[in-house]
Amino acid sequence: MSKKTVLIPDDWGLEKLTTRQSSDLLEVMEDRYGRGSTLVISQLPVPEWYKMVSNPTVADALMDRLVHNSHRIELRGESLRKVAQTDHAE
Numbered sequence: 001m002s003k004k005t006v007l008i009p010d011d012w013g014l015e016k017l018t019t020r021q022s023s024d025l026l027e028v029m030e031d032r033y034g035r036g037s038t039l040v041i042s043q044l045p046v047p048e049w050y051k052m053v054s055n056p057t058v059a060d061a062l063m064d065r066l067v068h069n070s071h072r073i074e075l076r077g078e079s080l081r082k083v084a085q086t087d088h089a090e
Helices: 019-032 046-052 056-067 080-089
Strands: none
Touching: 019 056, 046 056
């Protein structure tokens, strides 16, 4: 995975990660740390991400790698899908 320039996990936080998924994701993030960009897309606020990982120790390590040296862009307002749906209903 570290050979890829950008990794984009989309819809992060839709479901809680299993122990295996958490460990696998931590391994990927450790391998990529300082070597490639990771763009996480989520509707879940960043403070809630920790709860998505079942093991607190793994959650600490994973969040450290995801949030350390990160740039956060938080969008506000209605979902564009919701806005488009409203426009079509009229």
